[in-house]
Amino acid sequence: MEEPSPTPDPPTNQLGSLNDLAHELASLEDLATRGSWRSILDKVSRARSLNLLTSPHDHLIYLSYNVLAFSKLRRFSEASNEIDTLDDFNSSYYKYETYPRLYPNRSGSMIPFSLRFIHAQLPIKLGNRQEGLDRCYLLLKFIREKIKEKESHDLHDSVRIWKRRENSVLNCLIGHHLGDKEFSLSLDLIKDLINRDYLDPVLVSKLGYIQMQIGDIEGAKGSFNSVETMLNERKSDEYFLSEVQFRNLVNRNKALVYLVGKDYVSAVREYEECIERDHTDVVALNNKALCLMYLRDLSDSIKVLEKALERIPTIALNETLVINLCSMYELAYVNHSEIKRTLSNWIVHVAPDDFDASCTRVLISKDGR
Amino acid sequence: MSTAPQGSHSLAFRVMRLCKPSFHVEPPFRLDPADLFVGEDNFDDPLAAANLPPLLSTQLSKSMDSSNLTYGNRFHLHHPSDAMGFSGLLLLPQSFGAIYLGETFCSYISINNSSNVEVRDIIIKAEIQTERQRILLLDTSKSPVESIRAGGRYDFIVEHDVKELGAHTLVCTALYIDNDGERKYLPQFFKFVVANPLSVRTKETTYLEACIENHTKTNLYMDQVEFEPAPHWSATVLKPDELHPADSSSTGEIFKPPILIRSGGGIHNYLYQLKFASPDSAQMKVEGTNILGKLQITWRKNLGEPGRLQTQQILGAPISRKEIELQILEIPSLINLDKSFSVHLNLTNYTDRELGPFEVWLSKDSVHEEKNVMINGLQIMALPQVGAFGSSDFHLNLIATKLGIQKISGVTVFDTIEKKTFDPLPDMEIFVESD
Numbered sequence: 001m002e003e004p005s006p007t008p009d010p011p012t013n014q015l016g017s018l019n020d021l022a023h024e025l026a027s028l029e030d031l032a033t034r035g036s037w038r039s040i041l042d043k044v045s046r047a048r049s050l051n052l053l054t055s056p057h058d059h060l061i062y063l064s065y066n067v068l069a070f071s072k073l074r075r076f077s078e079a080s081n082e083i084d085t086l087d088d089f090n091s092s093y094y095k096y097e098t099y100p101r102l103y104p105n106r107s108g109s110m111i112p113f114s115l116r117f118i119h120a121q122l123p124i125k126l127g128n129r130q131e132g133l134d135r136c137y138l139l140l141k142f143i144r145e146k147i148k149e150k151e152s153h154d155l156h157d158s159v160r161i162w163k164r165r166e167n168s169v170l171n172c173l174i175g176h177h178l179g180d181k182e183f184s185l186s187l188d189l190i191k192d193l194i195n196r197d198y199l200d201p202v203l204v205s206k207l208g209y210i211q212m213q214i215g216d217i218e219g220a221k222g223s224f225n226s227v228e229t230m231l232n233e234r235k236s237d238e239y240f241l242s243e244v245q246f247r248n249l250v251n252r253n254k255a256l257v258y259l260v261g262k263d264y265v266s267a268v269r270e271y272e273e274c275i276e277r278d279h280t281d282v283v284a285l286n287n288k289a290l291c292l293m294y295l296r297d298l299s300d301s302i303k304v305l306e307k308a309l310e311r312i313p314t315i316a317l318n319e320t321l322v323i324n325l326c327s328m329y330e331l332a333y334v335n336h337s338e339i340k341r342t343l344s345n346w347i348v349h350v351a352p353d354d355f356d357a358s359c360t361r362v363l364i365s366k367d368g369r
Numbered sequence: 370m371s372t373a374p375q376g377s378h379s380l381a382f383r384v385m386r387l388c389k390p391s392f393h394v395e396p397p398f399r400l401d402p403a404d405l406f407v408g409e410d411n412f413d414d415p416l417a418a419a420n421l422p423p424l425l426s427t428q429l430s431k432s433m434d435s436s437n438l439t440y441g442n443r444f445h446l447h448h449p450s451d452a453m454g455f456s457g458l459l460l461l462p463q464s465f466g467a468i469y470l471g472e473t474f475c476s477y478i479s480i481n482n483s484s485n486v487e488v489r490d491i492i493i494k495a496e497i498q499t500e501r502q503r504i505l506l507l508d509t510s511k512s513p514v515e516s517i518r519a520g521g522r523y524d525f526i527v528e529h530d531v532k533e534l535g536a537h538t539l540v541c542t543a544l545y546i547d548n549d550g551e552r553k554y555l556p557q558f559f560k561f562v563v564a565n566p567l568s569v570r571t572k573e574t575t576y577l578e579a580c581i582e583n584h585t586k587t588n589l590y591m592d593q594v595e596f597e598p599a600p601h602w603s604a605t606v607l608k609p610d611e612l613h614p615a616d617s618s619s620t621g622e623i624f625k626p627p628i629l630i631r632s633g634g635g636i637h638n639y640l641y642q643l644k645f646a647s648p649d650s651a652q653m654k655v656e657g658t659n660i661l662g663k664l665q666i667t668w669r670k671n672l673g674e675p676g677r678l679q680t681q682q683i684l685g686a687p688i689s690r691k692e693i694e695l696q697i698l699e700i701p702s703l704i705n706l707d708k709s710f711s712v713h714l715n716l717t718n719y720t721d722r723e724l725g726p727f728e729v730w731l732s733k734d735s736v737h738e739e740k741n742v743m744i745n746g747l748q749i750m751a752l753p754q755v756g757a758f759g760s761s762d763f764h765l766n767l768i769a770t771k772l773g774i775q776k777i778s779g780v781t782v783f784d785t786i787e788k789k790t791f792d793p794l795p796d797m798e799i800f801v802e803s804d
Contacts, residue, residue, distance in 0.1 A: 018424065021406050029402070033432050035440035057408065064405055071398045096408070108410025114400045116409070121396070150413070157418035158410070161403060167449040168401070175396035175453040181588055183629055202450050209457055213392050215590030215669025216627040240448050252457060260389075260673040283457050290390055290459050296526050298479060314438045320393045320458045327461045331385045332522065334483040352440040 022061040023053055035352020037069040044069075055102055057110045060094065064112045071118055072354035076125040083119050113165055116142075117172075124176060133176065140169050167193070183214050201227045201246065205253055217260055224253040248274040248281050255287065264291040280315050282308065286324060293328065302328050313350050319359040322347070326360055379484035379548070380491070380517070382541045382557040386465050387475045387526060389672040396454040399446045402428045467586055469566035471676040474529045478507075478541060482517040486548035489516045495527050498538040504529060531563050569664055569680050577604070577641040577683070579664055583630040589668040591628040592675070596641045598662035599682070607640040630668075639664075643685075659685035692720050693755075695782050695794055698762070705804050709745040709768050716752065716782065717760040724784060725754035729765065732779035732793055741771040742778075742799070769801040 018025040024047075031039050044066045046052075053059050063082060070079035089111050092098050096106035120139045124132030143166045150158040170193050177186045190207045208223035228250050241249070255270035268291045274284035285308045292301035305325045308316040325343065329336045344360045351357070402425045403412075412418045432441020446452060468474060478495060482488055491514040495507040506527040514523050531537075539559040547553050566585045572578045577596065583589050598604040630637045643661060664680040699713035718724050729750040731743060744750070745768040755761045769775055780794040 018406065018428075025406060029406075029428065032444050033439040033441040035443060060408070061406065068398060068400070068405070094408075106414065108408065108413050110408030110410075112407065113404035113409040117400070117404065118398060121398075153413075155413050157415070158412040161412045164401065164449060165404070168446060168452040171450045171452040172396045172454075175394055175455055178394045178453070178455060179396070181632070183588060184626075187626070200450075202448055205457070206450055206453060206455055209392055209455065211627070212673065213671050214588065214627055214629055215592065215671065215673050217669070217673045219627060256457070256672075287457070287459050290461060293461070293477070294387065294526075296477070296524050298477070298522070298524055314440055315442060318443075318458070320460055323463070324459075324461050327385070327463070331383050331477060331479055332481070334381045334383065334481050352443060354443065 023047065023058050025061065028062075028065050032065065032068070035072075035354055037072045037353040039353075040065055040069040041073075056094070056099060060110055060115075061112060064115050067115060067118055071122070071125070074125075074354075074356070076122055079118065080122050080126065083115065083122070086115075089116060089119075117165075117169070120169075121172070121176075129176075129180070133173070136169060136173050136176070140166065140173070143169060178210065178213075183210065186210055201230045201241065201249060204230070205249055208253060209256070212256060212260060217257075220260075221257060224250075224257065227253060244278050248278055248284065252281075252284055252287070255284075255291075259287075259291060259294075262294075264295045267291045268295070280312050282312070282316050282318070282321065285316065286321050289328075290324065298328060298332050302332060309346075317347070317351055317355065319356050323359045378553060378555050379482050379486065379488050380543050380545060380553075380555055381481050381483060382543070382555070383479045383481055384539065384541070384557075384559050385477045386462060387477045388462050388466065389670070389674040390459040390461055391671040392455060393458045393460045394453070394455045396452060397443070399444060399451055401425075401446045465561060468531060468561055468563050469585055469676060470531055470534055470563055471566060471678040472531050472674070473676075474531050474537075474561075476527050476539065477524065478527060479522050479524045480517070480541075480543055482519055482521050484548075485519045487516050487518050488548065489546045490514075491517060491523070491543055491545040493523070493525070494540075494542045495525070496540045497529050498540055499533045500535055501533060534563050534565060537561050537563055566668075566676065567666065567678060569666075571683050575643055576607075577643055577661060577685075579639045579641070579683075580636055581630065581639070581666065582634060582636045583632060584634070585632055587632050587670050588635070589630045589632075589670060589676075591630060591637065591666070592669045593665070593667040594628075594639055595665045596639075596662055597665060598643065599660045602661060603644050604641045604662065605644075607642055661685045693718055693724060693782065693784075693791060695780065695791070697777075697780075697794065697797055700777075700797070700799060704769055704799050704801050706769060706772055706801050708804065709766050711764045711766055712777065713762065713764055714780075715760055715762050716755060718755040718758060721757045723754050723756050724787070725752060726785050727752040727755075728783045728785060729763075730781055730783075731777075732781045740778075741775045741801075742767055742769045744768075769799065772801050772803055775799055775801050 018029055022028075024043075028040060028043065031037075031043065044062050047062060053062055063086070067079045067082050070076070070082060087093050090109070094109055094111050096103040096108055096110055116139055120135040121132055123129070123135060143162055147159055147162045147166065150162060170189060174186050174189045174193075177183075177189065187207070187210060190203065190210065193203060194207070204223050204227050208220040208227070211217075211220040211223060231246050231250050234246065251270045251274045255267040255274075258264070258267035258270065268288055271284040271288035271291065274281045275288070278284075285304060289301040289304040292298075292304065302325065305316075305321060305328070308321070309325075322343070326340055329339050329343075333339055340360055344357065347355065347357060347360065403421065406425070407417070407421065411421070429445055429447065431437055432439060432445045433447055474497075480491070480493060491509070493507065493509045493514065494505070497504045497506060506529055507525055517523055527539075537560070539561070541557045541559070543555040545553055545555070564584070566583070566589070568582045568584065570580045570582075572580075579594075579596070581591075581594070596604045596606065628637060661683045663682060665677070666679070667675060667677045669675050694717045696715050696717075697712060698715050701710050701712075704710050714729075716727065729752060730748055731740065733740060745766040750763070750765060752761060752763060765780070767777065776796045776798055778793070778796040782791045783789070784791070
C-alpha cells in the first residue's frame with residue numbers, strides 16, 4: 001500500500017474551511033447539526049470501506065463521530081465496542097510525534113477530547129453506574145493534571161481550553177448525581193465550581209433549581225437574588241450570555257418562586273415577559289404551559305405547547321415538552337390515542353434521528369390501530 | 370385505578386394528580402466543536418490557537434442561530450453548564466406516586482363529553498371517602514353546569530389535606546340530562562392509599578434524642594423540626610458545630626447546607642436539652658408518667674411540596690420514687706470546737722406503708738480517715754417507725770474535733786426490719802470556731 005503523503009499540517013495553514021482539518025469534516029459537521037446520525041454512520045462506514053481516510057487524525061476524528069452517532073442513537077454497546085478498537089488513549093499511536101513525516105514539528109495527543117468524554121459516560125448508559133462515575137472522576141483528575149502541565153509551560157490558550165473541559169466534566173458529574181437524587185453531593189460539587197471562580201449566573205441559577213428540587217425554598221431565593229445582583233452589576237459578555245438571555249434567566253427564576261408559592265398568575269406573567277423578549281425561549285414556553293394547567297386552563301396549556309412546536313420546531317421539539325403535551329392530551333381526551341398518533345406522525349417527519357419517540361407513549365396495537 | 374362506568378355515557382371523568390412538577394435532568398452528549406475537530410492538545414500550538422477559534426465560533430454561532438433550522442442545540446455546548454442537562458424545564462408528575470399522611474392531595478378533574486351531542490344540567494360532585502368519613506370537595510348542585518357541548522369539557526381542581534392513613538377513594542359523580550332527555554348518573558372511583566411517612570423514636574434522660582426515619586420514596590428536606598415542651602419543661606435544641614465554618618463569602622451567603630433525609634430508611638437525629646422551667650416545679654414531679662412534649666415536623670419535597678405532622682405526647686422515663694428522704698433542717702450558726710451541737714433532721718416516708726424502726730449513724734467514708742465531726746454519745750441513734758406518708762423529726766448530737774471548715778458526712782439511715790441501708794446524706798459543710 002502506498003504510504004500516505006504528508007498531510008498539510010492543519011494549524012500552520014490558512015484554514016479555509018473545516019475540510020482542512022479532516023477529510024470532508026464540513027459534511028460530517030453539517031449532518032451532526034441536523035441530527036442525521038444514521039447518515040453519519042453511513043458516511044463513516046463508506047469512507048472506511050473506500051479507504052478515503054489517509055491519516056491517523058482523520059481516522060480518529062471519523063471514529064469520534066461514529067462513537068458520537070452510536071451514543072446519540074442510544075446504541076451504547078456499539079459505541080463502546082467502537083472505542084474498544086482503539087489502544088489506550090494515552091498510547092504513542094495517537095501522538096503526533098510518532099509520525100514525524102506526517103506531522104513535522106507537531107507534538108501532543110491527537111485524540112479528540114470528546115472521545116474521552118463519551119468513553120467516561122458510556123458505562124452509566126450501559127447500566128454500570130459506579131464504573132462510569134469512577135471514569136468521570138478519573139477524567140477530572142486527568143484534566144487537572146493537564147492544566148498544571150500547560151500552566152507550567154505558559155500555554156495560556158491551551159489552559160483556557162482545558163479549564164473549559166474541566167468545567168464541562170464537573171457539570172456533567174453534577175447532572176449524573178442529580179439524576180440519581182444524590183442532592184447533597186450535587187450541592188457540594190456546585191459549591192466547588194463556584195469557589196473555583198466559575199461563578200456565573202447560569203450556574204448559580206442551577207444551584208437555585210437544585211435547592212428548589214430539594215425543597216429548600218429560602219436557599220433558592222437567596223441564589224436567585226445573587227443572580228439578579230449579577231445582572232444589575234454586569235459587565236458585558238462576561239458570562240457567555242447576551243442581554244436578552246440574562247434578562248430572561250432572571251424572569252424565569254422569578255417565575256419559579258411564584259410557582260412554588262402557588263401564585264401561578266404571576267408566574268405566567270413572568271414567562272410571558274420572557275417570550276415577548278425572545279419567542280424562542282422554550283423553557284419559558286414549556287413552564288408557562290404547566291402554569292396554565294395548574295390554573296385549571298388545560299385547553300390553553302395545550303395550545304401553548306402545540307403552537308411552540310408549530311412555530312419553532314427545531315428549538316421546541318424536545319422529549320420533556322412532548323411528554324408534558326402527551327400528559328395533557330391524556331387528561332383532556334377520553335380517546336387520546338388519535339391525537340397522540342397525529343403528534344407522533346408529525347414528529348417522525350420533523351425530528352432528528354436521536355429523538356426518543358417513546359416519549360409519546362403511543363401504543364401500536366397488534367392490528368395496527 | 371378508575372372503575373369503568375356501566376352502560377353508555379356521553380360523559381367521562383379524567384383525573385390527574387397535580388402534585389408539584391419536578392425539574393427534568395439528564396446529562397446529554399453535547400460537545401464543544403474544539404473537542405471533536407482536532408486533537409485535545411491542539412491548542413498547545415500557538416498557530417492553531419490563533420487560527421482555530423474563528424472557525425469554531427462560526428460553527429457555534431450558526432448552531433445557536435434560531436432562524437437556522439437545525440438541531441445544533443442538541444449537539445453543541447452553548448454554555449458549559451449545558452453539560453449538566455438541567456435547563457429548568459419542568460416536567461408534569463408522570464404517575465400518581467405515593468401519598469403520605471400530612472400531605473395535601475391535589476387533583477385536576479376533567480369531565481369530558483366525548484359524544485357528538487350536547488348534555489345539559491350537569492350536577493358534579495367530588496368527595497373523598499375514607500374508612501371513617503366522607504369529605505365533600507366539590508358540589509355544583511346549587512348551580513349546575515348548564516351544558517357541555519359535544520367534544521367539550523368542564524374542569525376543576527380539588528385539594529384535600531390528608532389526615533388519615535389507609536385506603537381513600539376519590540368519588541366523582543355526575544348527574545346530567547343527555548340528548549334524549551334522559552337523566553343519567555355517572556359515578557367514577559379512583560382509589561389510593563395513604564401511608565405513614567415518618568417514624569419518630571425518642572431516647573431520654575435530661576436530654577431528648579429524636580431520631581426521624583424517612584419511609585417515603587423521595588428525599589425529604591426538613592424545613593422545620595420543633596420540639597414543643599410540656600408546660601413545666603423548657604427545651605433547647607443542640608446543634609453540632611459547623612463542619613466548614615470558614616466559607617468564602619460568595620458561597621456562604623447563598624449556601625447553607627440543608628437537612629435532607631434520604632428516601633427509603635434514611636435517618637436524622639435531633640437533640641434537645643430539657644430543663645424544668647422553674648425551680649419550684651422540681652417538687653411537682655408527678656409519679657408515674659412524665660410528659661415531655663411533642664415534636665412538630667414540617668418537610669418539603671420537590672419544588673417545596675409541603676407536608677406536616679405532629680407526634681403524640683413524648684413520655685420521659687417514669688420517675689423513680691425515693692422511699693424515704695432524710696434532710697437536715699437546721700444547723701446551729703455557731704459551732705465551737707469540742708463542744709456538742711445539735712442538728713435538727715427530718716425523716717419522711719413517701720411510701721404507702723409503715724417503715725422502720727430505723728437506725729441512724731455516721732458512716733466512715735474510708736477505713737483510715739478520721740472523722741472530724743462525730744456523734745456525741747451513742748454512735749447509733751434509734752428511731753421509731755414512721756407511718757405511711759408520714760415524717761419524723763429528730764436531733765443528732767454532734768461534736769467537732771477540728772477547727773475551720775469541716776464536713777458532716779455519711780449520715781446514714783438503716784431500716785431494721787427490711788434490713789435496707791439507704792444512701793447517705795450528701796456532705797454538709799460547717800465552720801468550727803475556737804471557744
